[in-house]
Amino acid sequence: MALLEVKDLQVEFPLGRKTLQALYGIDFALDKGERLGIVGESGAGKSVAAFSILNLLSKPGRISGGEILFEGRDLSKLNDKEMRTIRGNRISMIFQDPMMTLNPVLTIGTQMVECLKAHRDISSAEAREIAISKLREVMIPSPENRMDSYPHELSGGMRQRVVIAIALLTDPSIIIADEPTTALDVTIQAEIMALMLELCKTNNVGLILITHDLAVVSQVTERIMVMYAGRVVEEGYTQEVIKNPRHPYTRGLLKALPQENRPGQRLNQIPGSMPALDAIPAGCAFNPRCEFADGDCVKAVPDLVGEQGHRAACVHVDRIPAFVGAGGAE
Amino acid sequence: MSKVATFLKSDFVFRFRRDKVAVGSFIVVMALVLCAVLAPLIAPYNPYDLTTIDIMDSEIPPVWDKSEGDARFLLGTDPQGRDMLSTILYGMRISLTIGFFAVLLQATIGVAIGLLSGYLGGRVDAFFMRLADIQLSLSTLMVAIITLAVFQAAFGAELYSELAIFMLVMVIGIAEWPQYARTVRASVLAEKHKEYVDAARVIGMSQWRIMVRHILPNTLSPILVISTIQVANAIISEAALSFLGLGMPVNKPSLGSLISSGFEFIFSGSWWITVIPSIVLVVLILSINLLGDWLRDVLNPKLYKD
Amino acid sequence: MFVISLIGFSIQDNLGDPLRELVGQSVSEAERDAMRERMGLNDPFLVQYGRFLSKAVQGDLGNSYFFKKPALEVIAAKFPATLELVIGATFIIVVFSVPLGVFCAINPKSWFSKFIMGFSIVGISVPVFLTAIFSIYIFAVELGWMPSYGRGETSDLLGWQSGFFTWDGFVHLILPSFSLASIMMPLFIRLIRSEMMEILQMDYVRFAWAKGLYPARVWFVHALKNTLLPVITVGGVQVGTMLAYTILTESVFQWPGMGFLFLEAVNRVDTPLIIAYIIVVGLIFVVTNTIVDLVYTWVNPTVKLVGQKS
Numbered sequence: 001m002a003l004l005e006v007k008d009l010q011v012e013f014p015l016g017r018k019t020l021q022a023l024y025g026i027d028f029a030l031d032k033g034e035r036l037g038i039v040g041e042s043g044a045g046k047s048v049a050a051f052s053i054l055n056l057l058s059k060p061g062r063i064s065g066g067e068i069l070f071e072g073r074d075l076s077k078l079n080d081k082e083m084r085t086i087r088g089n090r091i092s093m094i095f096q097d098p099m100m101t102l103n104p105v106l107t108i109g110t111q112m113v114e115c116l117k118a119h120r121d122i123s124s125a126e127a128r129e130i131a132i133s134k135l136r137e138v139m140i141p142s143p144e145n146r147m148d149s150y151p152h153e154l155s156g157g158m159r160q161r162v163v164i165a166i167a168l169l170t171d172p173s174i175i176i177a178d179e180p181t182t183a184l185d186v187t188i189q190a191e192i193m194a195l196m197l198e199l200c201k202t203n204n205v206g207l208i209l210i211t212h213d214l215a216v217v218s219q220v221t222e223r224i225m226v227m228y229a230g231r232v233v234e235e236g237y238t239q240e241v242i243k244n245p246r247h248p249y250t251r252g253l254l255k256a257l258p259q260e261n262r263p264g265q266r267l268n269q270i271p272g273s274m275p276a277l278d279a280i281p282a283g284c285a286f287n288p289r290c291e292f293a294d295g296d297c298v299k300a301v302p303d304l305v306g307e308q309g310h311r312a313a314c315v316h317v318d319r320i321p322a323f324v325g326a327g328g329a330e
Numbered sequence: 331m332s333k334v335a336t337f338l339k340s341d342f343v344f345r346f347r348r349d350k351v352a353v354g355s356f357i358v359v360m361a362l363v364l365c366a367v368l369a370p371l372i373a374p375y376n377p378y379d380l381t382t383i384d385i386m387d388s389e390i391p392p393v394w395d396k397s398e399g400d401a402r403f404l405l406g407t408d409p410q411g412r413d414m415l416s417t418i419l420y421g422m423r424i425s426l427t428i429g430f431f432a433v434l435l436q437a438t439i440g441v442a443i444g445l446l447s448g449y450l451g452g453r454v455d456a457f458f459m460r461l462a463d464i465q466l467s468l469s470t471l472m473v474a475i476i477t478l479a480v481f482q483a484a485f486g487a488e489l490y491s492e493l494a495i496f497m498l499v500m501v502i503g504i505a506e507w508p509q510y511a512r513t514v515r516a517s518v519l520a521e522k523h524k525e526y527v528d529a530a531r532v533i534g535m536s537q538w539r540i541m542v543r544h545i546l547p548n549t550l551s552p553i554l555v556i557s558t559i560q561v562a563n564a565i566i567s568e569a570a571l572s573f574l575g576l577g578m579p580v581n582k583p584s585l586g587s588l589i590s591s592g593f594e595f596i597f598s599g600s601w602w603i604t605v606i607p608s609i610v611l612v613v614l615i616l617s618i619n620l621l622g623d624w625l626r627d628v629l630n631p632k633l634y635k636d
Numbered sequence: 637m638f639v640i641s642l643i644g645f646s647i648q649d650n651l652g653d654p655l656r657e658l659v660g661q662s663v664s665e666a667e668r669d670a671m672r673e674r675m676g677l678n679d680p681f682l683v684q685y686g687r688f689l690s691k692a693v694q695g696d697l698g699n700s701y702f703f704k705k706p707a708l709e710v711i712a713a714k715f716p717a718t719l720e721l722v723i724g725a726t727f728i729i730v731v732f733s734v735p736l737g738v739f740c741a742i743n744p745k746s747w748f749s750k751f752i753m754g755f756s757i758v759g760i761s762v763p764v765f766l767t768a769i770f771s772i773y774i775f776a777v778e779l780g781w782m783p784s785y786g787r788g789e790t791s792d793l794l795g796w797q798s799g800f801f802t803w804d805g806f807v808h809l810i811l812p813s814f815s816l817a818s819i820m821m822p823l824f825i826r827l828i829r830s831e832m833m834e835i836l837q838m839d840y841v842r843f844a845w846a847k848g849l850y851p852a853r854v855w856f857v858h859a860l861k862n863t864l865l866p867v868i869t870v871g872g873v874q875v876g877t878m879l880a881y882t883i884l885t886e887s888v889f890q891w892p893g894m895g896f897l898f899l900e901a902v903n904r905v906d907t908p909l910i911i912a913y914i915i916v917v918g919l920i921f922v923v924t925n926t927i928v929d930l931v932y933t934w935v936n937p938t939v940k941l942v943g944q945k946s
Contacts, residue, residue, distance in 0.1 A: 056845055058837070080851075088848030095846075100839035104938055105861045114857075115847040150937040166847065469876030475883060476914055479902040566763050570884055573765045574899060586763075593769060593888075601773075608766050616761035623757060 002029035003071065003206055004053070004174060010065035011045075011052050013277070020277040022048045024230045024301075025066060030174065033204040035197075037217035037238065039253065040227035043274040046210045049227070050176050052076075053208075054087050070174075089119040091174045092167035097183040098159035102151035108135075108162055109147035112169060119170050134165040138195060157188040164196060174206040181216070193220060214253055218242050226250045229275055229285035231301070236310030245323050246312035248290045254323070284314065292316050345628055352624040355617040362614050366426045369419040417588060418607050422614070424584040428498050429564040433557055435503025436564075440510020441553065445541050447511065448518025455515070462508035470505040471567055477501050478576040491579035498577055502564050509556055517549045551629040558622035562615045569611060585611045707912035711894055715916075718882055718893035724813030725878070729821050737828025738863075741836060742855060753829075756822030764881050768815040768888035775811060812889045816881055820874060827870060832863040865936050872928030879917060 011023040068075040112131035135143035181189040225235040234247040252270035272289040283298035304311040447455040569586030571577035578584040592603030740749040883895030901909035
């Protein structure tokens with residue numbers, strides 16, 4: 001059985017008179033040490049999916065259906081106290097912007113030690129030792145001194161390393177990383193990504209990487225899940241999906257990547273934009289932006305079809321020509 | 331007419347109608363303002379007219395006091411024999427007048443300075459904002475008390491009481507401009523670089539015209555919210571100053587000086603001289619504040635915070 | 637820099653004051669001239685100002701006309717009473733507004749929060765002198781639980797006439813302190829609530845939840861400390877307002893403090909005393925602003941004092 005299994009997860013935001021549906025029943029699974037990428041434009045519901053695992057949805061969002069099975073227990077049914085034993089202990093999170101993630105008025109040491117002490121019955125001195133060793137693992141120079149630093153005294157890249165160290169503190173079995181490199185300088189992005197990949201491999205930690213960057217996903221993850229308007233539109237082994245995308249939306253995302261071998265060429269964009277939560281089109285939500293759309297597309301929401309390991313939710317899967325997008329990101 | 335119709339159908343009016351507190355406080359404020367404006371018409375006596383006042387009528391309790399009440403004086407009389415109802419109506423008129431004009435003065439100074447320092451920037455901006463910092467840290471009431479005390483000492487009480495309304499408006503008006511200036515400045519800075527302002531400049535509109543025609547309308551909702559709350563504050567300040575004897579004189583009382591003049595009688599049993607104007611004052615301020623709170627929630631303007 | 641400009645302002649404010657010593661004295665024009673000459677009031681403006689300043693620096697602000705004693709001495713004698721009132725009120729404000737504000741921020745929908753918010757807007761709308769008058773009326777006159785006027789018995793503590801340590805003095809403090817606190821407390825409850833609600837939405841608070849910390853730790857360590865930063869700044873600004881309100885409170889309770897003294901001085905046109913009061917108030921501004929700056933720096937690690945290595 002998989003370590004984490006999400007079944008038919010539905011999330012809604014009740015707002016006054018109307019209720020907005022953010023997730024329409026999504027399924028995915030993660031094995032021990034496996035790395036999964038969740039991809040999509042902003043508003044696709046990928047962050048909502050990630051936050052709902054730890055029940056950290058921003059108000060008034062709530063899980064309205066489905067199960068989140070972690071080691072056989074349904075996380076969505078745990079009370080606050082039981083949830084605390086999971087959060088930051090068995091499953092950790094890394095947020096997008098390291099400038100905002102660390103509390104500006106507390107030292108790095110305080111923020112690391114408090115996390116350890118919340119989950120382990122150890123002394124402050126022991127917690128401090130563990131924290132320093134984790135800072136060393138994420139390649140922070142002179143970690144002993146950094147323990148007494150405040151976040152504003154560190155650079156963005158250093159701060160994200162600290163956040164990663166905090167995520168690793170309790171040797172969790174899963175790390176959920178929500179766009180962990182988006183807010184960083186391009187040069188540092190690759191460094192941080194490489195560090196995360198290496199740490200996950202050496203510690204055998206599962207990773208759920210949320211990003212809109214297909215290039216990053218293809219380098220880091222084994223499996224990929226493409227989301228659009230609160231639904232999964234394509235999922236499978238990363239290399240399979242990248243080389244042979246079946247859903248027009250995935251194709252669009254891949255085409256939009258800059259091509260290394262064709263400098264100077266115009267970037268391809270998907271026309272239009274992600275629909276708002278209260279204006280999702282009938283049928284396949286992508287149909288107004290899709291070059292292959294016809295009358296069949298508005299009839300019903302298509303199911304994921306195909307063999308295990310590569311499925312796509314498009315009624316025209318068979319009609320869509322082979323992808324010739326010049327090798328994707330590789 | 332079509333503009334009125336659009337307004338009545340707007341979201342603003344819809345939310346107003348649904349909120350009982352907002353409707354209630356709006357009605358109370360309007361009723362009180364109307365009473366104040368129409369005071370000379372509805373008040374049974376003219377408290378400024380000394381010929382109608384008989385000292386023998388002093389300290390008569392309100393009519394519902396069966397034994398001593400007098401049907402001529404609905405809310406009783408004060409120590410000088412003035413009808414309380416009339417005096418309160420006239421007093422409210424003075425309080426509201428001072429509140430309104432003081433806020434008008436604040437808004438005028440504040441908006442002008444805010445526009446200038448936002449648009450011109452540089453040293454002008456730095457100077458005015460530093461000035462605003464100082465002004466804010468000094469506390470309006472403290473400045474007002476000291477200034478008025480000094481003026482009273484300088485002019486003598488006689489002359490001072492003649493000038494009281496004017497002085498109160500000036501002091502309260504001048505002391506509170508920074509809030510407006512900061513808010514307007516912030517929105518000017520936000521609007522300044524937007525395309526439509528650039529476009530207006532390209533067409534060759536003058537700077538003043540751009541500011542007044544294009545930027546000012548965008549600052550209206552924060553100004554409205556601030557003004558509502560500031561009127562309440564101004565009335566409180568006026569009442570406090572009058573209570574200290576630095577505001578309106580007893581022969582031309584505002585609500586504050588009325589409360590003050592009744593204060594010495596409260597323990598001898600003549601509670602109504604203090605209590606009734608106090609209730610009017612609190613109801614007035616509370617309604618204005620509730621209205622201001624509601625406006626802030628609905629319009630949700632980006633007020634300058636510090 | 638801000639503090640310096642404050643000093644400049646408060647001194648400048650006093651430029652014209654010595655000239656008014658003449659006003660309100662019924663003497664003939666000739667006598668007046670002679671007196672002016674004697675008092676050096678015909679000297680050039682700057683000379684007078686310089687003289688005033690040099691005396692002021694030595695702590696000599698002239699004698700009070702009424703008390704026939706140095707004005708500063710008179711004020712200093714009343715200072716402890718006002719200070720005790722302010723300390724009492726500040727204590728009440730902090731003890732009530734922090735927990736209530738935090739509670740309202742954490743449970744914005746509970747009926748108790750709504751009650752507090754409603755109560756606070758009423759609190760803002762009732763002028764402080766009314767609270768004072770009616771608390772006397774209810775608790776002192778009608779119920780007779782509390783004394784109504786004055787400061788009560790004081791004890792001598794190292795030369796400080798304090799009302800804190802005698803029961804009578806303490807009881808006398810309760811009503812005035814509460815009245816003084818009544819106007820600021822709702823303000824701070826509202827401020828703490830809105831700041832805290834904003835902070836609770838921040839990423840670092842979410843991250844703290846994601847770390848699996850106890851709610852108490854998230855609220856009181858992660859959120860509250862950040863909430864207090866703007867509150868401290870506002871608190872510094874409010875010190876001036878608080879002083880102004882002491883004048884009102886003291887006048888209602890006939891509290892023998894600086895504010896009450898100032899009002900008497902205004903009525904008696906006791907100019908040296910008025911000036912002395914203004915200067916003392918200016919001084920209090922400067923001192924409290926400096927203290928607030930220091931506290932802010934101490935709480936907020938991102939601001940470092942000049943000279944401290946970053």
